[in-house]
Amino acid sequence: MTTPNKTPPGADPKQLERTGTVREIGSQAVWSLSSCKPGFGVDQLRDDNLETYWQSDGSQPHLVNIQFRKTTVKTLCIYADYKSDESYTPSKISVRVGNNFHNLQEIRQLELVEPSGWIHVPLTDNHKKPTRTFMIQIAVLANHQNGRDTHMRQIKIYTPVEESSIGKFPRCTTIDFMMYRSIR
């Protein structure tokens, strides 16, 4: 194999949301960055716009910290595009979770090769279940072509939707059942 396989793009996370099985909770979290260029900060990272991006402005590793009350997180979705970002595209990302800054443990490390779309990162613990945590840190350890700073266009974080109605059965599938599931 002469050229490594490129990372294939994943599905648009909006599709995930429409299934009703996950819910985006980034809006309930506090986001912070290790560094950023003025005008290219957290807002650009969370604005649902793939044209705007976060540009870091310091030394590696570049960090994105997401803090919330203890929640189950299932999937992390990152949008990265080699064609537009070239040497700013992250190539090695480490995802760490924990209670606070001093308590983080790496649970995932990804290698990206010329990504061109959404990357879905499932956040599962040793028992293959979604993790419950207070904080997630995404660390960019290296960029393509050994670039120093990184661009990240969009990050979304998803929690599984609990079957809120009564009983411990999995979700119902037909409208006939769902019609009677709740009073509204």
Add this chain to the structure above:
Amino acid sequence: MKFPPKIPNRKTKSKTNKGGITQPNINDSLEITKLDSSIISEGKISTITPQIQAFNLQKAAAGLMSLLREMGKGYLALCSYNCKEAINILSHLPSHHYSTGWVLCQIGRAYFELSEYMQVSIENEVRRIENYRVEGMEIYSTTLWHLQKDVALSVLSKDLTDMDKNSPEAWCAAGNCFSLQREHDIAIKFFQRAIQVDPNYAYAYTLLGHEFVLTEELDKALACFRNAIRVNPRHYNAWYGLGMIYYKQENSALQKSLDINPQSSVLLGHIGVVQHALKKSEKALDTLNKAIVIDPKNPLCKFHRASVLFANEKYKSALQELEELKQIVPKESLVYFLIGKVYKKLGQTHLALMNFSWAMDLDPKGANNQIKEAIDKHYLPDDEEPITQEEQIMGTDESQESSMTDADDTQLHAAESSSRMVFASARWNNKRRCL
């Protein structure tokens, strides 16, 4: 239009009928009202003496009163949530009154309270007849939300917001539309707008509360439901919302909402499950029976009754219930899952497997979730014996792929362990606290 009989006859007729309201009386009185107005419009006032005119007016007033009395009776029945009664009374109104916005809206609301969302054609009538009408449309929008008809709902909300930006109903409809698309933040924004437009509109608070529940912001939801109740203490929907939140927080307070609306089968279904969770299974069965008597078509009630029977080890009756349910809702994977569990308990593993695979067919993602959930619960490990038998049976069945058999394996194991899972609130609640 027939000519009224001679006036002396009319006099005697109306005297005898003053006590009761009969259909012909209303019709005749209305005929007179119409005749009255038509005569006046034809400019024939000179031919009618003042006495006759006064008489006519009196008859017209009586007719009007009887009409209003009927409508009032219907409205009273609706407000006490005797919805079937209300529909009965209101459908007996003469047709030109029946086909008005107000009456059809009340009937639509009655069907809504009965959870018969399929009768949404009534609401369509309203839109057709009075397409400027905004009141009562919020019920229509919630009906469409239940039926998950997103196109119709978005059309409705666009129309309403275009028509009247200052009405809370329009913003409620818009909020429902986005909630159906699972854009909860936007839905919340619209419901807040509805509240801004009219702070005394209880339903907007309730809908906002439900949205907060969906985004898991339970304290804000509690505040909203309380606001709704402050505005309208008889808004059973808000009491239900409060009850559900407390149920999640491991208390139960659904009784109040049931007091206000004793006819809602959905509500009764919920209470049945809560009671079962609190180990009052007999009571739970009672409540669920009541619910089913009220609305025999509510599949979820039957499902919960079947699961209560299953938990109480009355497998034959549970099976019977589930067979009926299969007829009503043939495509629901949960039904097959429960049937599979019952067969597993009865030891008929072939049928159990069949039903489990049907269930997984109908909902592959649901099956994965339940495997994961069930494996999480550590229960008595005396399922090894039946499982090995399972493996033997499945080993001989070459037609299934290995991944499918593995999934079935784990699913059966999970089903076995979850079948031991009585709806014991203590254990379940403990688990929830530990998570």
